Amino acid sequence: MRSLTKEELKNVSACKTTRFYKKGDVIFDEGETLxxxxxxxxxxxxxxxxxxxxxxxxxxxxxxxELIGQRSIISDERTNLSAVAIxxxxxxxxxxxxxxxxxxKNKEFSFEVLKHLASDLKSxxxxxxxxxxxxxxxxLAEALxxxxxxxxxxxxxxxxLVLSREDYASMVGTATESAIRILSQFKKxxxxxxxxxxxxxxxxxxxxxxx
Numbered sequence: 001m002r003s004l005t006k007e008e009l010k011n012v013s014a015c016k017t018t019r020f021y022k023k024g025d026v027i028f029d030e031g032e033t034l035x036x037x038x039x040x041x042x043x044x045x046x047x048x049x050x051x052x053x054x055x056x057x058x059x060x061x062x063x064x065x066e067l068i069g070q071r072s073i074i075s076d077e078r079t080n081l082s083a084v085a086i087x088x089x090x091x092x093x094x095x096x097x098x099x100x101x102x103x104x105k106n107k108e109f110s111f112e113v114l115k116h117l118a119s120d121l122k123s124x125x126x127x128x129x130x131x132x133x134x135x136x137x138x139x140l141a142e143a144l145x146x147x148x149x150x151x152x153x154x155x156x157x158x159x160x161l162v163l164s165r166e167d168y169a170s171m172v173g174t175a176t177e178s179a180i181r182i183l184s185q186f187k188k189x190x191x192x193x194x195x196x197x198x199x200x201x202x203x204x205x206x207x208x209x210x211x
Contacts, residue, residue, distance in 0.1 A: 019047075019091045027083035027091070027170045028069065034079060038068040043089030044151065044161055047081040048170070058170040061086070061161075063151060073099060086163070139172035140182050141210035144192065148201055158198040165197075 018041070021027055026121060028034060030050055044063045048056040059081055073077045073096045101171075134142070144159070151161040169179035183199075186192045191203045192211075201207060 008149070016092050016094045019093050021085040021089050021091070023085055023087045025085045025089075027085060027089075028079055030079055030088065032079050034069045034072045034096070036093050037070050037073060037099055038083075039092040039094070040064050040066045040068070041090040044086045045083050045089055046086050046167070047083055049081055054171060056082070057173060058167060061147075061150070061171075063161075070099075086167070121122050135175045135211075136172055136178060137182050137185075138210050140168060140174075140179060141207040143168055143171045143193075144186075144199065144201060145207050148204070153200070157200045158195065159200070162197050163200045172208070 009113070014122050019038075021043075027038065027045060029046075040062055042064060044061055045068065046058050047060045047062065047068075048058050062083075067078065068083055068091070071077075147159050147161050147163065151159065154160050164178050165183065166176050171175040172179065183192065183194070186207070187194060189206070191201070191206045193200045193202055
């Protein structure tokens with residue numbers, strides 16, 4: 001949005017609305033036609049893909065400032081992912097027509113959108129490489145590090161974003177039982193500690209060195 005003129009920003013602001021979703025609410029389903037773009041104001045959501053075995057695979061976590069649905073409205077295709085609120089979330093919604101209009105009129109904005117889409121593509125490629133080349137143990141260690149790096153920790157050192165064991169399993173592409181077993185192993189090795197669902201990273205560098 002930084003490349004928009006004051007007048008364009010004013011027009012976008014005039015037509016945007018705020019939407020609220022509770023934890024577990026579906027923002028949109030895979031296969032839907034979107035009529036606008038969402039921007040996360042507060043909270044976290046996950047993008048998921050339904051696999052052949054009927055289970056949801058978490059593709060990405062999105063927090064404050066992140067955009068949701070931009071690729072679908074620009075390509076004019078149905079969504080290939082679902083978006084689900086991980087916790088209570090506040091979203092800013094801008095209609096498709098307003099976004100497309102600015103893409104046509106403002107070259108700098110168009111280039112900014114392209115860079116954002118290219119960044120998303122690189123991230124997806126990196127994720128594919130990680131899934132293909134790294135063990136479940138490595139992927140789970142990286143997921144914990146990612147959650148701390150992205151969403152931070154609370155005053156007591158616990159990860160600010162509280163995810164279920166099912167969520168972690170979905171992120172790294174394994175069974176929940178396997179994720180629980182590996183987390184227990186990390187705990188025995190003093191890499192992490194837990195309190196209920198909450199996780200604290202005790203040895204950040206140790207997790208990064210997992211092989």
